[in-house]
Amino acid sequence: MKYAYYPGCSLRGTGRAYEESLLAVFRALDVEIEEIEDWNCCGATTYMSVDELTSYALAGRNLALAEQKHSEIIAPCAACYLVLNKTQHYIRDYPDIRTVVNRALDTIGLKYCDKVRVRHPLDVLLNDVKPETIAAKVKVPLNGLKIAPYYGCQIVRPYSTFDDQGNPTSMERLLEACGAKSVHYPLKTTCCGGSQKGTLPEVGLDLIHYLLSEAQRNGAEVITTVCPLCQFNLESFQKEAGDRHHPTTMPVLYFSQLLALALGAPADTIGLQRGFVPIKPVFANKEIAYA
Amino acid sequence: MPETSGFSGPEAVRVGFYVCHCGTNIAGTVDVKALAEYAGRLPRVAVSRDYKYMCSDPGQALIEQDIADHKLNRVVVASCSPLLHEATFRRALGRAGLNPFLLQMVNIREHVSWVHLDKKAATEKAQDLVRAAVQRVALHKPLQKRRVDINPSVLVVGGGIAGIHAALTLADAGKQVYLVEREPTIGGHMAMFDKTFPTLDCAACILTPKMTAVGSHPNIKLWTYSEVVKVDGYVGNYKVQVKHKPRYVIDELCIGCQECITACVYKEGKTPDEFNLGLSKRKPVYLPFPQAVPQKVVIDRETCIEFKSGKCKKTCIEACGDRLAIDFKQKETFDEIEIGAIILATGFKTFDPERSPNCGYGRYQNVYTSLEVERLINASGPTAGEVILRDGKKPESVGIIHCIGSRDANTNRWCSKVCCMYSLKLAHLIKEHTGAHVYNFYIDMRTPGKGYEEFYDRLLDEGVHFVRGRVADVSDWAVHPSEVGKLVIRAEDTLAGFVRRIPVDMVVLSVGLEPQADAQDVRRLFNISCAAEGWFLERHPKLAPVSTFTEGVFIAGACQGPKDIPESVAQAGAAAAEALALIDAKSVELEPYTASILEEECSGCKSCIPLCPYQAIAFVDEKKKAYINEVLCKGCGTCVAGCPSGSIKQNFFEDEEIFEEIEGVLTYA
Amino acid sequence: MELKRTIKFEADRDPEFARWISHTVGGERIRHCLQCGLCSGKCPLSLYMDYTPRRLMHLSREGFKEEVLGSSSIWLCTACYACMVNCPKSINVTHLLYALKQRAIEEKRYPRGFAIPVMARQFSDMVRGSGRITESWLIVKVFLRTSIWRLMGMSGLGLKLLRTGRMPLMRDRIERRADVQKLLDSVAATRKELAI
Numbered sequence A: 001m002k003y004a005y006y007p008g009c010s011l012r013g014t015g016r017a018y019e020e021s022l023l024a025v026f027r028a029l030d031v032e033i034e035e036i037e038d039w040n041c042c043g044a045t046t047y048m049s050v051d052e053l054t055s056y057a058l059a060g061r062n063l064a065l066a067e068q069k070h071s072e073i074i075a076p077c078a079a080c081y082l083v084l085n086k087t088q089h090y091i092r093d094y095p096d097i098r099t100v101v102n103r104a105l106d107t108i109g110l111k112y113c114d115k116v117r118v119r120h121p122l123d124v125l126l127n128d129v130k131p132e133t134i135a136a137k138v139k140v141p142l143n144g145l146k147i148a149p150y151y152g153c154q155i156v157r158p159y160s161t162f163d164d165q166g167n168p169t170s171m172e173r174l175l176e177a178c179g180a181k182s183v184h185y186p187l188k189t190t191c192c193g194g195s196q197k198g199t200l201p202e203v204g205l206d207l208i209h210y211l212l213s214e215a216q217r218n219g220a221e222v223i224t225t226v227c228p229l230c231q232f233n234l235e236s237f238q239k240e241a242g243d244r245h246h247p248t249t250m251p252v253l254y255f256s257q258l259l260a261l262a263l264g265a266p267a268d269t270i271g272l273q274r275g276f277v278p279i280k281p282v283f284a285n286k287e288i289a290y291a
Numbered sequence B: 001m002p003e004t005s006g007f008s009g010p011e012a013v014r015v016g017f018y019v020c021h022c023g024t025n026i027a028g029t030v031d032v033k034a035l036a037e038y039a040g041r042l043p044r045v046a047v048s049r050d051y052k053y054m055c056s057d058p059g060q061a062l063i064e065q066d067i068a069d070h071k072l073n074r075v076v077v078a079s080c081s082p083l084l085h086e087a088t089f090r091r092a093l094g095r096a097g098l099n100p101f102l103l104q105m106v107n108i109r110e111h112v113s114w115v116h117l118d119k120k121a122a123t124e125k126a127q128d129l130v131r132a133a134v135q136r137v138a139l140h141k142p143l144q145k146r147r148v149d150i151n152p153s154v155l156v157v158g159g160g161i162a163g164i165h166a167a168l169t170l171a172d173a174g175k176q177v178y179l180v181e182r183e184p185t186i187g188g189h190m191a192m193f194d195k196t197f198p199t200l201d202c203a204a205c206i207l208t209p210k211m212t213a214v215g216s217h218p219n220i221k222l223w224t225y226s227e228v229v230k231v232d233g234y235v236g237n238y239k240v241q242v243k244h245k246p247r248y249v250i251d252e253l254c255i256g257c258q259e260c261i262t263a264c265v266y267k268e269g270k271t272p273d274e275f276n277l278g279l280s281k282r283k284p285v286y287l288p289f290p291q292a293v294p295q296k297v298v299i300d301r302e303t304c305i306e307f308k309s310g311k312c313k314k315t316c317i318e319a320c321g322d323r324l325a326i327d328f329k330q331k332e333t334f335d336e337i338e339i340g341a342i343i344l345a346t347g348f349k350t351f352d353p354e355r356s357p358n359c360g361y362g363r364y365q366n367v368y369t370s371l372e373v374e375r376l377i378n379a380s381g382p383t384a385g386e387v388i389l390r391d392g393k394k395p396e397s398v399g400i401i402h403c404i405g406s407r408d409a410n411t412n413r414w415c416s417k418v419c420c421m422y423s424l425k426l427a428h429l430i431k432e433h434t435g436a437h438v439y440n441f442y443i444d445m446r447t448p449g450k451g452y453e454e455f456y457d458r459l460l461d462e463g464v465h466f467v468r469g470r471v472a473d474v475s476d477w478a479v480h481p482s483e484v485g486k487l488v489i490r491a492e493d494t495l496a497g498f499v500r501r502i503p504v505d506m507v508v509l510s511v512g513l514e515p516q517a518d519a520q521d522v523r524r525l526f527n528i529s530c531a532a533e534g535w536f537l538e539r540h541p542k543l544a545p546v547s548t549f550t551e552g553v554f555i556a557g558a559c560q561g562p563k564d565i566p567e568s569v570a571q572a573g574a575a576a577a578e579a580l581a582l583i584d585a586k587s588v589e590l591e592p593y594t595a596s597i598l599e600e601e602c603s604g605c606k607s608c609i610p611l612c613p614y615q616a617i618a619f620v621d622e623k624k625k626a627y628i629n630e631v632l633c634k635g636c637g638t639c640v641a642g643c644p645s646g647s648i649k650q651n652f653f654e655d656e657e658i659f660e661e662i663e664g665v666l667t668y669a
Numbered sequence C: 001m002e003l004k005r006t007i008k009f010e011a012d013r014d015p016e017f018a019r020w021i022s023h024t025v026g027g028e029r030i031r032h033c034l035q036c037g038l039c040s041g042k043c044p045l046s047l048y049m050d051y052t053p054r055r056l057m058h059l060s061r062e063g064f065k066e067e068v069l070g071s072s073s074i075w076l077c078t079a080c081y082a083c084m085v086n087c088p089k090s091i092n093v094t095h096l097l098y099a100l101k102q103r104a105i106e107e108k109r110y111p112r113g114f115a116i117p118v119m120a121r122q123f124s125d126m127v128r129g130s131g132r133i134t135e136s137w138l139i140v141k142v143f144l145r146t147s148i149w150r151l152m153g154m155s156g157l158g159l160k161l162l163r164t165g166r167m168p169l170m171r172d173r174i175e176r177r178a179d180v181q182k183l184l185d186s187v188a189a190t191r192k193e194l195a196i
Helices: A016-028 A044-050 A052-069 A078-093 A095-107 A121-129 A131-136 A170-177 A201-217 A228-236 A238-244 A255-262 A280-286 B032-040 B057-070 B082-095 B109-113 B119-137 B161-172 B203-216 B259-263 B305-309 B315-323 B370-377 B419-434 B452-461 B519-525 B565-584 B638-642 B655-666 C015-023 C038-042 C053-062 C065-069 C082-086 C093-106 C115-130 C135-146 C148-153 C155-163 C177-194
Strands: A003-005 A033-035 A072-074 A117-119 A146-149 A222-225 A252-254 B015-020 B045-051 B074-079 B103-107 B146-149 B154-157 B177-180 B220-223 B226-234 B237-244 B333-339 B341-344 B348-350 B367-369 B397-404 B437-442 B465-468 B473-475 B487-493 B498-504 B506-511 B513-515 B553-555 B587-590 B595-597 B617-620 B625-628 B648-650
Touching (some): A044 C093, A052 A072, A052 A078, A052 A095, A052 C093, A052 C177, A078 A095, A078 A117, A117 A121, A131 A170, A146 A170, A201 A228, A201 A238, A222 A228, A252 A255, B015 B032, B015 B057, B015 B119, B032 B045, B032 B074, B032 B119, B045 B057, B057 B074, B057 B082, B074 B082, B082 B103, B103 B109, B109 B119, B119 B655, B154 B161, B161 B177, B203 B220, B341 B565, B367 B370, B397 B487, B397 B498, B419 B452, B419 B506, B437 B498, B487 B506, B553 B565, C015 C093, C038 C082, C115 C135, C115 C177, C135 C148, C148 C155
Parallel strands (some): A003 A072, A072 A117, B015 B045, B015 B074, B074 B103, B154 B177, B177 B220, B367 B506, B437 B465
Antiparallel strands (some): B226 B237, B348 B513, B473 B487, B487 B498, B595 B648
């Protein structure tokens, strides 16, 4: 089955390594995808704060476009995943919203019939491909690399159907299938602050600091993420966050980058060079054969 | 009861019609005078009256007088639901010499005046219903209630405090009681507690006298390690099959000396002890707790080497010596008993906090449930009464979190009623045992019972910190240096107005009460219902809390809903009293709504037999016809509807009666 | 020592605001809030808020509009949903915060040059114009309007992003940009018609 693929704006910018590595993972595992043609921005949390009704219509356009050819959409970006899911739920539950969206789509010649399912790559890899299949295809075992699995908030709450909301474990299960080891990380679903680092810096920095120091305290060698903004927040301000208390140098990768590496994807598709905190020393230490 | 039926065909039918105002309940919406007038014009109606309160004495007297004066032989009363006063009016007919079943009720309150606002339409609807009833009642036949004897023995299921109290009450009244308990000992949850609120009585001290009384009472047959497997029959005449699980110890010979336990080849226990909730280990041969009744050991076949390999030295048998009480060949046995009434006192289970990941149970080792802490505090528990952490150290600070698994749309919506009180009790006991700082995190402090608010007052004096705020998280994430190595509880102190982080060594979860895991299976076995949340359903939440919709089956204690010990005991007494009322009446009348087979028309197809939920239909081979046992039949009507040749008829609901009623409703006046 | 009278009279309540919050999408159950405080306890931002989420619920349903729309809480909320999924009364706390944020932006209840509404405006303008967001341009636009100094301070980060290929300078646009405008116009029209 071919999945519709909805990258979202961030995956072309700060989240470039996410897209590169994820596509490499899909290639290695024969997951067929097709990018939604002429997709538009989902609106994320920001548009939702300004004008909710319009953001449902904008997100609705993508759902309708995907529905034309596919029954399932893969949305890697956490915010997009949330907004698309929320749009589906609210269209179902509130007749007024349904009317607004349907009419709006009608004016541009589209129709949304609630026939498409929005899925996260973790969901697809865990439930469609399955960890055993991935384990069998591992070419570069991760040799007990200690990961702090950081889910953030948006893929876990409120619409996650593929993992436990209080204590998700899908990332651990996938990465442990490749030989990594996850550490105890009580903050795995605590918000990183999102765009607060930009708008209310002291607040944002505090949140980032706790996430980093807790990972370090529990012995993690790398933090793995699913969201471009989380990844950016966690790796870009380590010195500022660290200056306050202790220095922290913690590589922050997308889970797909580790998966791609483990599956033997070519080095230029994993995007390791795009991170701000060097990961190669960690790999060397663990004797992980990066290319 | 003297009775004249006085009918010999429809022409001789004389109907008396009565419509009740019910104050303004009915008369406020239905034009009762017009209705009486309308009914008076219907064929065969000899008398038609309206009256303010038909169920009152003068109202009933009206009917009785009319029956005599106007030679009525049928009565129709339009009033409230038959559930309320059908029996009242039937008795009135009986007193006047008419068969009580020559009455038809019309519900113009719950079905008309209480559900419609349009007076004109409501009155018209009432007219339709009255017309239908008048047509139907002409075809009513006199019926006889059947009287059956009641067996004076009682079965009590569940040996917790409620079951124990019910059994003792009934036994003291001279009745034979069978008390069936599935654990090896009676005592239930109360036996696990250390002290009880609000008096701080030692639970075992007040419970064990009752337990030993049960064990030695001549009128109580105590069957522990047993379960009910089959229930047949009906009120006053139940046949119950009880399975006795093998202890591998002969009851009559074991004296409870426990030498076998000491001598067991296991030097120390390896199996998590159920009574201590896994906080300690037991051997395969064990006594659940020191004051167990009966004082007989049990051998667990799952963990005993003899059962696994057949090659054990069996030092237990050696230690038992010439008492010869151990028998590895014991099999499960069955008993069939005949009883008149059943009391279910099967209790509750505690909420499993693994369902609430926020509270950290299972993730952090020093997070305990309240019941586990009760065992720690108890002197005969796994730590001899020491409240200590998993590593043996004494806690310097303890957080008690209320409402775990209660008052929560994500787990259980209800309030479990007892947790605030037991949380206060635990706060007191923990402070007493450890001198630690104790914090209680609550939302509301629910202390409604006698002496309960005063108990709260006492706690307020003892220096326990009370923080009003539902706890959001328990985790080992440390922000402040004082938090390192501790469990941090994060909650908003709503009374102060800000969020607090409180590091503690030990977290106690005040888990809520839930129905037992097999409540649905049990209720099916005894043919009663469960409420939506899974508790056994009482007949009426206000006025009939211990009886059920099944005659002869009563419920008592926490199986009916969360409650504390005084309430459980009160309900047990109430259930025993109602059972006694049933038994001492010596016989019970069965409603005559039974079905019967018209033999000439039965084709012997056997379709009806599997349809009966009460197994009341049998096949008579010699005649090749079905036969309904009237005494077992509950009149549900399933076989009547299911019979392909229409050869089953049901008293009071015969085809002609129903067709007349339908015609009456559908005809335009 | 500054003394301030804090008693509230019924005239201080705004019944329209109370009614609006109960009827807004997600506010259906606000009357069920029993002020347990779990939302505030869960919220990672509540420690910075002047009115915790729990207090906002009660203040809103009682109609204390000034306190609510003037609070810092509505700007601090990151919509992480931790409050909502754990609420024992199934109250849609996050959505109510969104509604309050929207209303505050509508009524311009924020200090001049406050970054969040500026970000919101620039974001939505960019989506309307191009159909997609180009992060680099968005950040520049926001900080030009709020704090040029901070923008300069971020230049190091900007260079890093540029170097690692994570900051495309070309504006990302969709092909059918007119579609976006049509969508917006339609929503505005239907909204007016349905009076929502």
